[in-house]
Amino acid sequence: MLVLIVLLWQVQRRVLESETFHALDKLFYGHREQILEGLELNKSTAAAAINEDAQLGYEIVREIGSLVQNDPIRVQQIVLLQSFSLRKDMELELESLLLEDFDPDLVDYIGEIAKIKRDLIKSSAIRYLLAHESSILKMKHGRQVMIDAAGAAVRKKKYIDIFPDFIRRYADGLPRSRFLRLYQIVRRNPGLTWNGLRDQVSAIYNEHYRSDPDFQKWD
Template sequence: MNKKIRITLRPPVKTNYAYEKLRCCRNCRSYTALGEENCTICGKSALRSIEEHARHAAKRSLINDLLLALLLTLIAILFSQTFQMMTISAVSGIVLIAVLYAVHRKVLVNRATFELSKMFVRDRDRIADGLVRNLEIAAAQENEARSYELMREIAVIIRNDHIRKLQIILLQSILLRKDMELELEPLLLENFDPELASYIGELAKIKRELIKDRAFQYVIRYEQQILAMENGDDILAGVAGAAVRMKRYVLAYTGFMARYARKLPKDRFLRLYRIVTENPDANWGALKAETARIYEEKYQWDADFQQIKPRSTIHDV
């Protein structure tokens, strides 16, 4: 019986930089990477993006400089002994204020970037505390979909195996579909994990385009542990089937491909056979002989294989 639940995952909000996920509360200065409307600490509707917070700090710096210039101008006027000196002080002050305003307006973006850097240094403990709270909130969700979505937001900023493991566990409780916005490389762990291996096996069925070099290397590194799993052969064969998407993957992992070529379904083996046959001068190692052997045993009379002719280039599918 399949105990996995059917849910809909909302696509992640994509940003150019990880820190853009952070928001800061204007009231209590706590940080969050989640999309809540009100601050979870003070309850106020005072959250704003960290970039907006930095721009506000840069503008406040401009106002402080202008106020200082105005104060110096007023002091100069106050202590002027003649009307002429008062006039000169006033005109000089106005010019100074105008120049300061123009310069600040011109460098506002750079000033905001500087304020952002200061904020990361000054508030690093507050940011860390906020992300720990976010993690607790995500883990406490009863809705698996919502919990995973929150974990995914946090994982953009906190990159460690603990967060990845929690995400994988949640994904393994969900019935995955091809139309979902899934990911793999950000979830790869340093050590072997059977849940991750099972997840890779599922992606090999529904979204093989997500399986790339780092995933191939992970599977090959822990091949023996995966083989010891109940469905380990199927996982490894599925990964081999994902490799035949591109000639360079087959060339890069010829030994792995030779070990699991026999378990490929017909459509994936046809693709493998085409790649090897149409590129006879490539260094296929044992894969070339294994491919020929499987062809002779299972497919030499198959019409789909008879149309394959040697050529110098191929197109990825």
């Protein structure tokens, strides 16, 4: 029932005249605690209802997140986001959803973001992964999440500068396109060793890509 109220509120705010819209807005905000409590108690029901219209569902999730900013609400947002297929054209978020504690749903979400919207993988997300690395590696697909995040990070040299050890640990798992990006950055900066990352990249190149025409000769 609470999910239907949220759905109705979201749809109606698009079409109602200003006076009615403000009244409905006031009603929604006045009952936000009950709505959020209902969302907490009915994760599966909420996810099923919202999944009928993924785009509208995502807008509802974002709207709920704007009401209260704390870890329990962020967890609910993440769970709902994970309940439907994420697409590159969606206005996805990550920074605002990061938690203090380890949460496997958040880790899975970061893994999805790393694949479909790399530009959202920034320092704060990488620091979260590093803070919980041991727990993440115990997850079934935990290492792949770390590899995908490293692959997203190598899009910019600054992340290699800040997190060379992180990149080095997962460089051997990078897909060809992401390793090529890393290789190119390393090759353009011959004076930097990045705490052993340069040697690691050289070893991977020699083992797997030495005859690949897209890779220039190692200097």
